[in-house]
Amino acid sequence: MRVxxxxxxxxxxxxxxxxxxxxxxxxxxxxxxxKRGCETSxxxxxxxxxxxxxxxxxxxxxxxxxxxxITTIEGLAQDGDLDDLQKLFLKFGALQCxxxxxxxxxxxxxxxxxxxxxxxxxxxxxxxxxxxxxxxxTSIFKAVLAYAExxxxx
Amino acid sequence: MNMSSAIGRPIERxxxxxxxxxxxxxxxxxxxxxxxxxxxxxSPIPHGRLVHIDVEKAKKIPGVRAVITSKDVPAKxxxxxxxDETIFAVDKVRYVGDAVAAVAAVDEDxxxxxxGLIDVEYEELPAVFDPEEACLDGAPLVHEEMGTxxxxxxxxxxxxxxxxxxxxxxxxxxxGNVEEALAKSDFVFEDTFRTNQIHHCYMEPHAAVAQVxxxxxxxxxxxxxxxxxxSILADLFGVPESRIxxxxxxxxxxxxxKIAPRLEPYxxxxxxxxxxxxxxxxxxxxxxxxxxxxxxAVVYIKTGVQKDGTLKAREMKFIWDTGAYSxxxxxxNRALKDGIGGYRTPDFRITSTLVYTNKLRxxxxxxxxxxxxxxxxxxxxxxxxxxxxxxxxxxxxKNALEEGDINSVGDVVHSIGLKQCLHEVAxxxxxxxxxxxxxxxxxxxxxxxxxxxGSISGAYVHFNEDGSAQVLVGASEIGQGSLxxxxxxxxxxxxxxxxxxxxxxxxxxxxxxxxxTFSSRVTLYTGMAxxxxxxxxxxxxxxxxxxxxxxxxxxxxxxxxxxxxxKHQGLCISFKEVMERAHTNMKPILGKGWAGGKGDWPGLPxxxxxxxxxxxxxxxxxxxxxxxDKETGVVKILKMVSAHDAGCTINPLTLDxxxxxxxxxxxxxxxxxxxxxxxGRVTNPSFMDYKIPSSHEIPEIVPIRVEVPLPxxxxxxxxxxxxxxxxxxxxxxxxxxxxxxxxxxELPLDPETVLAAIERHDKSNVAI
Numbered sequence: 065m066r067v068x069x070x071x072x073x074x075x076x077x078x079x080x081x082x083x084x085x086x087x088x089x090x091x092x093x094x095x096x097x098x099k100r101g102c103e104t105s106x107x108x109x110x111x112x113x114x115x116x117x118x119x120x121x122x123x124x125x126x127x128x129x130x131x132x133x134i135t136t137i138e139g140l141a142q143d144g145d146l147d148d149l150q151k152l153f154l155k156f157g158a159l160q161c162x163x164x165x166x167x168x169x170x171x172x173x174x175x176x177x178x179x180x181x182x183x184x185x186x187x188x189x190x191x192x193x194x195x196x197x198x199x200x201x202t203s204i205f206k207a208v209l210a211y212a213e214x215x216x217x218x
Numbered sequence: 219m220n221m222s223s224a225i226g227r228p229i230e231r232x233x234x235x236x237x238x239x240x241x242x243x244x245x246x247x248x249x250x251x252x253x254x255x256x257x258x259x260x261s262p263i264p265h266g267r268l269v270h271i272d273v274e275k276a277k278k279i280p281g282v283r284a285v286i287t288s289k290d291v292p293a294k295x296x297x298x299x300x301x302d303e304t305i306f307a308v309d310k311v312r313y314v315g316d317a318v319a320a321v322a323a324v325d326e327d328x329x330x331x332x333x334g335l336i337d338v339e340y341e342e343l344p345a346v347f348d349p350e351e352a353c354l355d356g357a358p359l360v361h362e363e364m365g366t367x368x369x370x371x372x373x374x375x376x377x378x379x380x381x382x383x384x385x386x387x388x389x390x391x392x393x394g395n396v397e398e399a400l401a402k403s404d405f406v407f408e409d410t411f412r413t414n415q416i417h418h419c420y421m422e423p424h425a426a427v428a429q430v431x432x433x434x435x436x437x438x439x440x441x442x443x444x445x446x447x448x449s450i451l452a453d454l455f456g457v458p459e460s461r462i463x464x465x466x467x468x469x470x471x472x473x474x475x476k477i478a479p480r481l482e483p484y485x486x487x488x489x490x491x492x493x494x495x496x497x498x499x500x501x502x503x504x505x506x507x508x509x510x511x512x513x514x515a516v517v518y519i520k521t522g523v524q525k526d527g528t529l530k531a532r533e534m535k536f537i538w539d540t541g542a543y544s545x546x547x548x549x550x551n552r553a554l555k556d557g558i559g560g561y562r563t564p565d566f567r568i569t570s571t572l573v574y575t576n577k578l579r580x581x582x583x584x585x586x587x588x589x590x591x592x593x594x595x596x597x598x599x600x601x602x603x604x605x606x607x608x609x610x611x612x613x614x615x616k617n618a619l620e621e622g623d624i625n626s627v628g629d630v631v632h633s634i635g636l637k638q639c640l641h642e643v644a645x646x647x648x649x650x651x652x653x654x655x656x657x658x659x660x661x662x663x664x665x666x667x668x669x670x671x672g673s674i675s676g677a678y679v680h681f682n683e684d685g686s687a688q689v690l691v692g693a694s695e696i697g698q699g700s701l702x703x704x705x706x707x708x709x710x711x712x713x714x715x716x717x718x719x720x721x722x723x724x725x726x727x728x729x730x731x732x733x734x735t736f737s738s739r740v741t742l743y744t745g746m747a748x749x750x751x752x753x754x755x756x757x758x759x760x761x762x763x764x765x766x767x768x769x770x771x772x773x774x775x776x777x778x779x780x781x782x783x784x785k786h787q788g789l790c791i792s793f794k795e796v797m798e799r800a801h802t803n804m805k806p807i808l809g810k811g812w813a814g815g816k817g818d819w820p821g822l823p824x825x826x827x828x829x830x831x832x833x834x835x836x837x838x839x840x841x842x843x844x845x846x847d848k849e850t851g852v853v854k855i856l857k858m859v860s861a862h863d864a865g866c867t868i869n870p871l872t873l874d875x876x877x878x879x880x881x882x883x884x885x886x887x888x889x890x891x892x893x894x895x896x897x898g899r900v901t902n903p904s905f906m907d908y909k910i911p912s913s914h915e916i917p918e919i920v921p922i923r924v925e926v927p928l929p930x931x932x933x934x935x936x937x938x939x940x941x942x943x944x945x946x947x948x949x950x951x952x953x954x955x956x957x958x959x960x961x962x963x964e965l966p967l968d969p970e971t972v973l974a975a976i977e978r979h980d981k982s983n984v985a986i
Contacts, residue, residue, distance in 0.1 A: 096247045097240015099470075101421045102502040106905035109421055137240035150238040154230040157871040160879060161697025162237030163244060163421040163470030191913040195905060197419050197471050198697050199875060200882030201916045 067130045071095065072139030080126050086112070087121035090136060097137035097166040101195070108194030111167035112136045118174035120193065137166035140173070149173055149211045158207040160198030168194045172208040180216050184209065224709035224716050225933045228871035232702045232721065233468075233695065242468040245425030245440035246499050253427065254283055256488045256498040257329040258481075259319040259336050260508050261311035264576040264898030265345035265358065268307055271319060272337040279335065281328040284491040287319045291487045295367065296454045298446075298478035298581070299374045299547035300386060302367050305454070305483045311340065312360055312542035313576050314899045315508030322488040322496050345576035347898055349539035350516060352384040352573045360384055360542060360574035371449065374547055386544045387572040391554040393626070394565030399531035403522025407602050410518050411594040412964040414892040415511040415539065418583055419910050422470020423505050428485035429495040435462045435486055440469040442476040442694050443734025444724045450479050455486060459726075466724035472696035473883070474582035477736050478545055480509060506903035511893050513538050513546035513572075513580035513587060515553070517594035527608050529617045531565040532558050536590070538572045539580060546572055546580030549587030552666075552737075557591035558626050559599075560636055560665035560837060561617040566626065576898050584883065585940040586737060588666045589947070593965065596662035596948030601961060610952065611644050614663050625835070627667070633936075635863030635926035636665065639839035642861040642922045647841035657856070658957025659843045662945030667835040668739040668937070674814035675739075676730030677747035679708060679755040681800075681807040685779050685793025686718040687755070692732025693744045694724040698939055699872030700740045704748050706868055707932045711752035713776045714793070730810065741868060741937035742834040742928075743813045749932045750811025758807045762800045763791055834928060834936045838862040840881070840945030844953045851973030853889060853954065855915075861922035862941055866934030870923065873938055877921035880942020886911045888947035890966055 066079050071090070080089055087110045090098055098121050101109035110122040113135035140147040149169055152158070159165045168191065175182055175190035182190070187208050196204065236242040273285040288306040295301040307316050319336050323329035344358040351357055361367070364386065369377045379386050400406055426439035435457065441447050444464040452459045469476060481498045488496040500509060515536045522531035534557050540546030550570040557568045570587075583589075603613035615637055623631045640663060644650075647659055678690040689708045695701045705719040712719075723729060732744055756776060763781040764771040773784050781796065783789040800807060843857040860881045867873050890909040894902045902908045927934030947965055954972065955961050960979045962971060 095240070096243075099244070099246065099422070100499075101423070102905050104502070104904055104906060107421060107502075137238075141239055146235065146238065153238050154234040157228070157231070157875045159231070159234065159237055160699070160875055161421065161469060161471040162234075162242055165237050166240040169238065188913040188916070195421065195910060195912060197421055197473070197883065197910060198879045200878040200880075200919060201911075201913050202878055202919055203875060205913075205916075 065127065067127055069126070069129060069134060070132070071134045072136060082127060084126045085122055086124040086126045086129050089126040090121060095136045095138050099163055099166065101163065108171060109164050109167045111170045111194060113170055113174055116174060116177055118171045137170060148214055152207040152210050156203045156207040156210065158199060158203040164194060164196045168196065168204060172211065176208065176212045176215055180212055182212055224706040226867050227869065229702060229706060229716055229869055231699060232705050232716065244422050244468045244470050245438065246422060248427040248438045248467060248497065250427060250429060250495040253495040253497055254322040254324060254488070254492060255326045255329045256320055256322045256485055256496045257333045258317050258484055258498065259333045261307065261314060261316040261318055263311060263340055263342055264314050265312060266340040266342040267310050268318070269339040269341050273319060275335040275337070276321060276332040279328060279332045281324040282321060282332045283324070283494065284322045284488055285319060285332065285336065286487055286491055290491060292454055292456060294454055296450050297370055297543065298450070298545045300367050300369050300377060300544040302361060303543050305487060310343070313578060315578060316542065317484070320484045320488055322492050345898055346384065347575050347577055347895060349537050349573040349575055352575050353537065353571070357384060360576055384574040385571055386540060386574055387547050387550060388570065389551060389554055390567065390569050392567035396531050396533050396565045396567040399565035400520065400522040400533065403530040404525045405605070406520060406522050407598060408520045409598050409601065409963060410516065411597060412516055413514045413590045413593055414965050415514040415578065415580065416583065416887055416891040417506055417511045417893055417908065418473040418475035420471025420473060420475055423500040423502060424476065424480045424509055425499040426481035426485040427495060427497040428482065428489040430489045430493065433461060436465065437482050437486060438465045438467050439482055440476055441466045442469065442472045442696055442736060444694065444726050445692055445731050446734055447479050447482060448726045451482055451486065454483060463727040466694040469694055469696040472735065473584045474586065474736060475510060477582060477734065502905065503903040506893065506908060507578060507900040510545060510579045510581035512583035513540060513549040515590040517590060519594045519598055521598060521602060523602055523606070527606055527613050527616050529561050529563055532563050533566065534558065534568045536570045538570060539575055539577070540572050541575055541577040541579040543579040544572065548582050549580065553587030553591045555627050556588050556666050559592065559595040560619045560663050562619060562623050563626070577895060578893065578900060582736060584880070585666060585944050589887065589944050592662065592664060592944045593947050596945060597951050597963065600952040600955060610661055611640065611649055614640055614661065618663060633865070633926050633928045634837055635924040636663065636837040638924050639837060639861035639863055642924060643839045643841035643859045646859040646920050646922065647843055647857065656848060656957050657843065657845050658953035658955065659841065660949040660952030660956055662840045662949040662952065664838045664840055664941055664945040665835060666738065666941055666944065668737045668742060673733045673739060673743065674812060675732045675743040675747040676810065676812045677744060677751040678730050679748065679751040679809040681755060681759060681793065681797050683797045683801055685797055686720065687712055687714060689719060689721040689748060690729045691721070691723050691744050691748060692729040693740045694735045696735050698876060699869060700735065700744065702872060703741050703868045704745060707745050707748050708752045710933060711749050712756055714779050718779070738836060738937045738939040738941065741935050742931050745932035745935060746813035747811045750813065751809040754811060755807050755809025758809060759793065759796055762804055763796050765804070766796065766799055767791060833930050836862070836864060836936055836938065836941045838941050838945070840949045842946065842949045842953050844950060844957070846954055846957050846972065848958065848976060851969035851976065853950065853967055853972060855885060855917045855950070857918045858885070858946065859920045859922065860942060861924050862938060863924040863926050864938040865928040865931050865936030866925050867923055868933065868935050873923060874921045876938045877942050878919050881919055881946055882911050882916060884943030884946030887943060887965065888950040888967055890968060892966055
């Protein structure tokens with residue numbers, strides 16, 4: 065079937081199988097930032113934004129994403145300039161192997177977009193669906209809280 | 219800290235931008251034109267004869283390009299430690315997960331469908347799952363042909379199998395007369411501790427893409443050790459190493475789980491068969507049931523101690539469960555060397571017995587056998603202290619290694635910050651201060667040496683024409699930040715900014731040899747190699763500058779990408795000018811360096827005395843504070859403090875990342891993690907059923923850097939990585955004892971285990 069998807073602000077007509085998962089369709093389109101880590105929606109490496117909400121794209125049917133605004137990690141940097149959240153992940157060392165990073169950043173982005181003053185507990189809750197085996201999470205918490213603070217000042 | 223220096227600064231990851239942008243190419247992201255997808259069919263039974271395989275139905279599926287079994291691949295045995303496996307099972311399968319056949323198809327779904335249509339007839343054999351039972355007479359043999367096996371090159375020089383049994387390796391490391399010393403000790407303590415097999419749980423599953431073109435094989439995979447993997451693959455497929463190239467992609471976490479070939483042989487075999495590039499990626503259930511886990515051990519420990527708390531002797535016996543294949547050998551050997559812990563122990567004997575069972579294989583996992591040893595030693599140290607009426611901190615301080623002591627491998631200990639680490643964590647955790655009911659504090663001392671034997675690192679440093687530099691190293695970046703640390707080391711030695719250093723790693727076609735990324739060795743070994751290569755490149759640059767300026771080399775020095783004369787102020791020639799001349803009509807600059815071997819690398823000021831010198835031993839201490847809910851058995855960690863003597867810090871950002879991340883991984887090992895088996899089958903192969911720490915459970919974590927410079931390290935660094943997780947489990951068990959006076963000797967310390975221990979304790983108290 066042919067569907068229209070709006071990804072990172074651009075509309076595309078895409079030929080997909082009816083049961084195709086959004087993650088696979090994005091990766092086929094060359095947007096490989098979202099990763100498969102578990103197939104069961106437990107690791108969050110595949111997190112993207114669907115209408116601004118964090119979604120695990122490994123369990124979203126691509127066909128159900130038509131008419132919705134999909135944002136992937138590739139959509140954050142503008143004209144080659146990293147988004148502040150991306151910069152803060154680097155500054156705070158909030159990444160090691162980096163495999164969970166795109167999903168982690170998108171989940172954090174969804175949080176701060178709806179709550180500019182999150183508590184540490186709210187950050188923990190927002191990232192509960194995103195596993196990281198390398199960092200021990202604390203540097204990620206710091207980066208997200210710093211991003212929220214920066215956002216409040218703007 | 220020198221502000222102009224590249225060393226000791228929290229420089230952001232040099233490969234960070236690609237990672238935060240989603241542009242980094244991991245094994246799972248490699249795509250080639252015409253690429254097929256491969257899948258491996260795995261045994262559903264733990265032990266059985268292969269009677270018949272029928273692949274005809276699978277071959278008929280549209281889109282299937284090849285179905286292969288043992289008949290289609292080299293019959294040769296290969297293996298990371300001992301050559302005890304074949305690509306596909308030949309006459310029998312040895313665990314639930316053993317590879318039986320593989321398919322290449324136009325897409326993943328078709329390959330999956332075809333795999334399901336391969337008919338395999340098995341004749342089940344009695345299986346053995348418990349390593350202690352596997353040692354008994356009459357136990358089913360996992361490998362009947364052990365007598366014909368060979369070790370993998372220099373990897374296992376001390377290999378000692380016991381033929382006709384399941385014991386693939388038994389080794390002893392000893393000093394003095396342990397029986398006599400135990401007999402003369404005032405007290406002797408004897409305990410047995412148990413650990414579980416845990417999974418590495420790197421977030422990126424194994425992935426490999428193989429391409430065969432004009433008789434040359436190229437493999438892209440998320441590999442920790444490209445050169446050892448290349449050697450194994452070349453031997454297996456009977457091609458010279460010059461015709462096989464292994465390239466590490468971005469590695470989405472390793473922790474030891476990606477040191478050996480896992481999918482590469484299947485991708486190559488399918489690529490050879492189809493003449494098309496073939497990609498294979500493991501699913502998460504496949505990761506849990508057919509990749510590998512840690513080497514779990516039963517640890518028997520007997521310690522002799524004097525009334526005043528002086529350690530006299532220690533005997534340890536490890537029974538390691540290596541599962542169906544022998545990759546558990548390196549952990550079993552490492553525990554021999556480091557197992558007794560960081561204490562003065564005049565007489566000791568350690569015996570490691572590595573046993574086959576019909577289960578998932580073991581492989582090194584962050585600490586290589588030392589987590590299991592540390593669990594036993596550091597738990598028992600507290601038990602001894604309590605019996606002697608000593609403070610566990612005092613007891614450790616009394617016996618902890620210090621400058622000039624002889625360590626367990628016979629080296630003279632130097633540059634050691636162990637006691638300082640103990641003091642630092644005790645202070646930060648509030649040791650000895652009042653605490654609430656059901657709250658406990660626990661300590662553990664931690665130490666580990668990097669594996670030296672047969673471990674070499676090389677590096678090349680070139681200058682580019684604009685005066686920037688290019689570094690080539692063979693060790694994979696697996697997330698620890700090695701590309702950044704090595705760039706800092708090169709920048710410092712060359713006197714140029716870090717962003718003027720380009721670095722390429724882990725491609726066997728272009729990089730110099732490196733044994734790879736394991737055992738906390740890259741900052742030290744590859745780092746020393748980079749430093750030496752950069753020094754040589756700088757020397758060559760000065761030689762050329764001297765020829766150009768006609769000023770003797772000794773009168774020239776390097777300053778901010780320029781060469782200046784010490785005598786003539788104002789004379790100055792930029793690196794760029796030198797390089798333009800060098801590349802026009804003089805010669806290129808090619809610095810090379812190396813480190814490793816017997817610790818005897820250029821510039822090593824301390825000649826280490828042991829038979830297997832271990833430069834760069836790491837030292838540290840772990841403390842935890844926790845609260846136990848006696849009704850539910852739930853342990854809540856309130857605070858973790860980790861002090862690490864990693865030598866001088868190259869990059870505080872990445873070092874703290876290692877310390878904190880390691881502590882949290884150690885927390886998983888302590889509290890949650892266990893691969894569960896039922897008749898040899900893994901019953902929790904998902905992140906739903908196998909829990910790793912998530913954002914909700916993270917306590918306050920304080921990393922402390924204790925920087926005792928290592929003279930033979932790059933700018934005084936020792937490195938880090940594995941130490942971080944070693945001490946958490948015993949520190950947690952010690953803290954539970956501190957809270958409840960209940961001692962637990964098995965892992966994980968999950969609510970069921972803790973509750974059962976509380977009940978046993980309450981009953982035995984009633985009985986008294």
